[in-house]
Amino acid sequence: MEIPRHWRLNSQRYALVGEVCPHCQIKIFPPRDICPDCGREARESFKFSGRGEVYSFTTVYEAPAGFEENAPYTVALVKLEEGPMLTAQLTDLGERKTSIGMPVEMVTRKLRSDGDRGMLVYGYKFRPRLSAS
């Protein structure tokens, strides 16, 4: 069940907290303490806006263990407006067709459940962004 592992990821999963490199100014998600660009220490917290766009996407029909109740679901590479890319499910699509370049925004949803009596894991998903802001 690994409760501490999921608890450690709370601020990333619920609030998209990453880092900004004080040397080269790039935004980093997830946080990793060493800047992937310039290789120096980067431990300053940075909270992402949650806005991004779809870089690529696909629909999963055969779900792995723990994700069966969600299937089929769409998973995407989302490019956040501040620069980093992440992997997340898309949600609240309705009848809308997903497309590369579609603007999206972060919401918090249930990611998986570990059986009837298992832990519920929540985290970020992305839904179509309707307004221009």
Next chain:
Amino acid sequence: MTASDPVVIVGVGLTPVGEHWQTSLRSLGLQALEGARREAPGLQPGAIYIANMLAPALSGQAHLGALLADFAGLRGIEAVTVEAAGASGGLALRQAFLAVTAGAHDVALVVGLEKITDHIGSGLAAAMMASGDSDYEAAHGLTPPALAALRMRRYLHEGHAPQDALLGFSRAAHAHAVSNPYAMYRKAIRDEDYRRAPMVSEPVNLYDAAPLADGAAALLVARASVLTGAHPPPVRIRGQGVATSPVALHEGRDPLDLPAARLSAERAYAEAAVGPADIHVFEPHDSFTIYAALAVEAAGFAARGEGWRLAAEDRIGPKGTLPMLTFGGSKARGDTGGATGVYQIAEVVLQLQGRADGTQVPGARLGMAQCLGGSGGTAVTTILEAG
């Protein structure tokens, strides 16, 4: 390594790839190991390097080095498992090469083994996703086909390539496997089979995705000067390159590049003092067709976005510009997880020994195998030369 006493691969042992429900993991490994040893019976191995990625998760069995050493009647010898997801095979050979070239051992065995088909249910995808980023990829329901699909969709989009752009890799793989007795699928496919195939994870369809199955493959590695008795022509390890890149697809600078593959190829070319134009046969990682296209580009055989054309234009057959997947690749031979890399290298060895039967590349003298781990986080490129 000295040019005068190179490290060579002299023996190959293979089991057919398939559903070996009647054979245990250790027995499968033993079959391949004995097959390799039989090719040069005069040699006594001093170490075993195992390539495996799924036994702990799927069979509850770790500690395979000691397990197989004892089971094979090689009690007491040095043995270890090398794991780098799908690149385990290439890395196991790397360790064997380093040990022999350093003089620690004269003879070593590389044994890739994997048992996947005992398992049913959704636990397999979870075990496979351990090769990715657990906290940031698997946690969001990503699967290996979905990972390939994210790249494939973007690749077709950016290159304005047709929906069936990657069909050539699947077609060639199946055609080449017809004469491979170890291949799981030995029937050619028609273009319409690909075009009408059901989706696995759109746009990855059934004919883009290699089947996962059981298998074991082994290599007998030695310093050339200790070869004795009858044996097949030794194949020299001319160059090796190992490189890593971010495990998560989203952390790479460019999802349409395979930076570890590119870097590992550059390192191998440099050590071998050759270039792409010198390679006669190429066995890339093709768990999904998109990886084969990207590998062609990363290894310098085609420009960015153009890798698919080599296969689409039918130029990857045994007499083509760049023979590829000559024993069926993972697509038709079958994907054996951590053991796949050993099959890839064994297939290059057989080509260079003139033992490739129906898909022999005429006059093949230099061959390249490229093993990838996960979605490309580890890459091992091995360049081999006919003796």
